[in-house]
Amino acid sequence: MPELTLAITCGGTGGHFYPGLSVARVLQKRGGRALLLLSGTNAARQKSIAASFGVPAVALPRMPSPRGIGTLFEFGCGALGGYHAARRELRTLRPQALLGMGSFTSLPAILAARRSGIPVFLHDGNARVGKANRFFSRHAKLLATAFPTCNAEKCRGELLVTGMPLRPELEQAAGITRAEAIAGLNREFGVELDTAIPTLLIFGGSQGASIFNETVPKALRKLQEKTEFQVLHLAGPKKLAEVRDAYGDVVFPSLLLESSEKMELFLGAADLVFSRSGGSTVAELARFGKASVLIPYPYAAENHQYDNARVLAGHGAAELLPNAECTPERIERLLAGLLAEPERLKQRGALAAELARPAAAERLLAEIATRLSPQP
Numbered sequence: 001m002p003e004l005t006l007a008i009t010c011g012g013t014g015g016h017f018y019p020g021l022s023v024a025r026v027l028q029k030r031g032g033r034a035l036l037l038l039s040g041t042n043a044a045r046q047k048s049i050a051a052s053f054g055v056p057a058v059a060l061p062r063m064p065s066p067r068g069i070g071t072l073f074e075f076g077c078g079a080l081g082g083y084h085a086a087r088r089e090l091r092t093l094r095p096q097a098l099l100g101m102g103s104f105t106s107l108p109a110i111l112a113a114r115r116s117g118i119p120v121f122l123h124d125g126n127a128r129v130g131k132a133n134r135f136f137s138r139h140a141k142l143l144a145t146a147f148p149t150c151n152a153e154k155c156r157g158e159l160l161v162t163g164m165p166l167r168p169e170l171e172q173a174a175g176i177t178r179a180e181a182i183a184g185l186n187r188e189f190g191v192e193l194d195t196a197i198p199t200l201l202i203f204g205g206s207q208g209a210s211i212f213n214e215t216v217p218k219a220l221r222k223l224q225e226k227t228e229f230q231v232l233h234l235a236g237p238k239k240l241a242e243v244r245d246a247y248g249d250v251v252f253p254s255l256l257l258e259s260s261e262k263m264e265l266f267l268g269a270a271d272l273v274f275s276r277s278g279g280s281t282v283a284e285l286a287r288f289g290k291a292s293v294l295i296p297y298p299y300a301a302e303n304h305q306y307d308n309a310r311v312l313a314g315h316g317a318a319e320l321l322p323n324a325e326c327t328p329e330r331i332e333r334l335l336a337g338l339l340a341e342p343e344r345l346k347q348r349g350a351l352a353a354e355l356a357r358p359a360a361a362e363r364l365l366a367e368i369a370t371r372l373s374p375q376p
């Protein structure tokens, strides 16, 4: 079968957009065609990010999530405008299928695809399938998921675990050794990390978070009096000064940045990762085989980050630490215990790797293609 032509609706937050963009990049690299249909509030910015990777995208009329009576009118207008715009785009592109990556912002494109007789496929990036995907699952040929789901009984139709489509740069670099990654960081950022010293990576998700930027530094200041380690800290946008203050005048962290596009080097260098448990983060920890301490973001929809963290923690690969229990003392005790047993960290990393689902974008595309080919 020739390569697919797909429309992909992946508006909403980065958690929906980036995995959709990864699928589109993989498809285009194989000679297929993709068009992103974006109807969230960040559509214009997402369109230009997609363009920087050579992926075409269309910003549909803005459609806020339906949050109470007050937003219904705006939601309805956005949905209607988006529906007509999506119909026009689908008529021009003539895709074999529409892939929805979750979020209510996919509503106009899904309705337009159904009206045009185009089969709909869905992907969910969390261990608990979100409301929008649950709702649309009855109209889909397949609901693919990043992880085994804890609420499968609430979905209709076929469900299959394909894994989380990771950025191609991360997917390709997943085999990097710790020594190569540390050498890469030293070269790239002009630092002097030492391969002989245990390395902690700390980041609070794409938005940064005060637990990571205040509480963890306090714990590390105490811990450094007792044991040797080096710290890589990605603070989040505009959080550098706050984090520097929290570390005070100690020599830490060894490398502190707002954020980095070179996550393969940071993940590759780490012996232990301290982070939130967003879908991509959890999938990347598994792909890079890293031990972790996961602090689920407590306000994520339906507490789905807790379910994501349980995927790794339930397999012995991570420690799950509830946000409310994060005191400097608790974190210091936990880290002291983990750093004292490097062999145990390696074992946890190996357990994480057992949960990796490599080449998830390719797998998802293959499952779509199979379901579109005429059955003998």
Ligand SMILES: CC(=O)N[C@H]1[C@@H](OP(=O)(O)OP(=O)(O)OC[C@H]2O[C@@H](n3ccc(=O)[nH]c3=O)[C@H](O)[C@@H]2O)O[C@H](CO)[C@@H](O)[C@@H]1O
Binding pocket: 013, 014, 015, 016, 125, 126, 203, 205, 206, 207, 234, 258, 259, 260, 261, 263, 277, 278, 279, 280, 281, 282, 284, 297, 300, 301, 304, 305, 308
């Ligand atoms: C607050 C919230 O509701 N977040 C949701 C959002 O996550 P969000 O997109 O914020 O979090 P994810 O863990 O899915 O992704 C974070 C991504 O940022 C990257 N990164 C991080 C720091 C950095 O300096 N550079 C960098 O590239 C990580 O490698 C990772 O790929 O969508 C996910 C998928 O639906 C959900 O699981 C999350 O719960």
